[in-house]
Amino acid sequence: MAKPSPEKMSSGSVSTGIFMADGFSQTRRPRFEGVHYGYWKNRMELFICSTDPDLWDIVLDGPLEVKEARGKWTYTDKKNFQLNSKATNLMYCALGPEEYHRVTGCKSAKEIWDKLQISHEGTSHVKISRINSLKQEFESFIMKPDESIREMNERFTTIVNSLRNLEVEYASADLVRKVLWALPKEWTPKVIAIEGSKDLTKLSLDELIGSLVTHEEKLRREELEEPKREKKGIAFKATSQQEELE
Structure with missing residues (x-):
């Protein structure tokens, strides 16, 4: 039986919809096209942590500030720069065109992560309001x-x-x-x-x-x-x- 061509395989993956386009591969980063942010956020966190736990620290806390010129960097400075570059690249490569343009110019993975979170979950005030609304739905839930x-x-x-x-x-x-x-x-x-x-x-x-x-x-x-x-x-x-x- 002949194997399907790469073109057919590619078109088949697209036909399943943007939401599932990346599948559930353990090695392929989850792709975000602007919908189902909470779903993507959880999967992206798991993907980054499984790739390298230090990368997730960079995403949450940001890279350390380096005041010395690049030629005077210590091993720690270089390691920090490398981790931030890798985490930033992971974030950019996980985004579709529209979301990529939303965060273009961000220099760190933390900047990208925070900007996406504000864009899709709102500010802390909006987030608290959303939480209170959902809690009310939870408390009043009946069949x-x-x-x-x-x-x-x-x-x-x-x-x-x-x-x-x-x-x-x-x-x-x-x-x-x-x-x-x-x-x-x-x-x-x-x-x-x-x-x-x-x-x-x-x-x-x-x-x-x-x-x-x-x-x-x-x-x-x-x-x-x-x-x-x-x-x-x-x-x-x-x-x-x-x-x-x-």
């Missing part, structure tokens, strides 16, 4: 009528991930309790059963959702079988009445 467990979990995960991108983390036990309390009244027996049989501090959110999905499917099967049982009951009653008449 909607006619919403499935999976649909509810998707909404909940979006809120939690958005807060995580803004450096707000909740303990696993708090997430589990929040989901249990978000369920409607008809789920009360199941909630009581879970709270009575499970240690919520050790129960993961994925395990909880899996258990709720299984219970939901069981309830759905029972609802489908209920009309059949009613029909059988009516038929049995009619048969009994007929036999009595006879």
Whole structure:
């Protein structure tokens, strides 16, 4: 079987969309085209740290200030310059054309990182406002009528991930309790059963959702079988009445 040409492989990768264009390669830097900044930010941090932890320090803290002329640099000065150059190159190479032009002129990886963060997350005041809004969504979160467990979990995960991108983390036990309390009244027996049989501090959110999905499917099967049982009951009653008449 013939292997696809590089052109076809390239066009295939583009057809999957800008968001997934870089795939999930461990060696290829995540590419940022201006959308899903929080997603890219987390992946870029992991990529830089896995490449060299010292590079991430340069991104966060910036390079050390060197006052001496380049010919008088010490080994530490040269190492610092090299790390900043490498981190800056990683940042620039990870950006699409529009984002690249947004940060053109930045001399350090920290400048690039900070400028992208302000552009896509806003200033600290805007960030705090966004955090407060998401926290309010988290606190008031409940399952909607006619919403499935999976649909509810998707909404909940979006809120939690958005807060995580803004450096707000909740303990696993708090997430589990929040989901249990978000369920409607008809789920009360199941909630009581879970709270009575499970240690919520050790129960993961994925395990909880899996258990709720299984219970939901069981309830759905029972609802489908209920009309059949009613029909059988009516038929049995009619048969009994007929036999009595006879």
